[in-house]
Amino acid sequence: MIISSKNKVIYSGTGRRKTSIARVNIIPGSGKLTINGIPGESYLQFSPNYLRISRAALNILGLDKEYDIYVKTEGGGLTGQADAIRLGLARALCNINPENRLTLKSQGLLSRDSRIKERKKYGLRKARKAPQYSKR
Template sequence: MTIISDNARAIYAGTGRRKASIARVRLVPGSGKLIINNLPGESYLQFSRNYMRITYGPLKTLGLSEEYDIFVNTQGGGLTGQADAIRLGLARALCCINPENRTALKSEGHLTRDARVKERRKYGLRKARKAPQFSKR
C-alpha cells in the first residue's frame, strides 16, 4: 500500500496473498492493460473467463476498467490462488488512490484476506491428519 512517484506519474502498489501465492500489484494511469510476470494477463491466466472475472473484480466494482494499467509480479501456488492474490492486491492499491473506494470494495468482499492455508504435516501421521492404518491384532 505505497504510493511511488515516477516522473510526475503516480504508481499505486498493493500486495495480495492467498494460500501459497503472493502478488505484488502496481497500478499506473493508462489504458487498462494487464501484465502478469511480463506476459499479457489473458495469456498468463490461460484465457479463463473465471480467472479474468476474479482479477478484474475490484475495477469493475468501481467502474475503472479502462483507467489504469496493471503490472503484477506473482509467485507461488497455482492460478486460482494467484488470481485471488491479484484481486486482493488490486483492491488494496485502489484504496491508496482514494480512501472512499474502501466502502464499495469492502461490501463486495474484495478486501477480505482468505486466511485458509494448507495445514502442516505432523510427525507420526502420514499427512496433516491421516493416521497410519491401525491393526488390533
Template sequence: MQATETKDRAVYWGTGRRKTSVARVRLIPGTGQVTVNGKPGDTYFNRIADYLQGIKAPLETLGLENEYDILVKAHGGGLTGQADAVKLGVARALCELAPENRQPLKSEGYLTRDPRAKERKKYGLHKARKAPQYSKR
C-alpha cells in the same frame, strides 16, 4: 504502500498474498490491460477467464475497469493462489487511490485476506490428518 509519480503519471501500489503466493500490484492510468511478470494476463493465466474476471472484479465494483492498467510481479504458489493474491493487491491499490473506495470494496469482501493454507503434516500420521489404517487384531 505509497502512491508514486513516474513520468507524470500516478502509480498506486498494493501487495496481495494467498497461500504461498505473493503479488506486488501497480495500478497505472491506462486502458485496462493486465500484465503479469511481463506477459499479458490471458497468456499468463492460460486463458482461464475466471482468473482474469476475479482480478478485474475490484475495478468493476468501482466502475473503473477500463481506466487503469494492472502491472503485477507475482511469485510462489500456483495460478489460483497468484490470481487471488493479485485480486487482493488490486483492491489494496484502489484504497491507496482514494480512501472512499474502501467501503464498497470491503462490503464485497475484496479486502479480506483468505487465511486458508496447507496444514502441516503431523508425526504418526500419513498426511496432516490421514491416519494409518486401524487394525482391530
C-alpha cells in the same frame, strides 16, 4: 503506497493467498493487464474465470479502462495467484481514493483468505490421515 516517477503516479498494493504473493502496481492508462511481463490473458491461460476474479475490484468500481495493471506474482498456482492479484488490486485502489474502501469492503474484496495448508504431524501419513488401525 504511492510512488511517483517521471510525472507518473504509481499506486501499489500487495495481495496474498495460500502460498501466492502478488505485488500489484496500477498506473493511469487504457486498462491492460500485465503479469510477470506477459499479457494477463495469456498468463491466466485465457480463463474467463481467472480474468474475472483478477479484475473484480475494477469492475465493481467501474474503472475497467482507467488503469493499467502491472503484477509481479510468485508461488502457488493460478487460482491462488488470481485471488492474490484481486486483493492487491483492491488495496491499491484504496490508496487512490479512500472512499473506494467502503464499496470494496462491502463486496468482501479487502479480506485476506488466511487458509493455508496444515502441517504434517509425526506418527501420521499426512496432516490428519492416520495409518490403518490393526486390532491384532
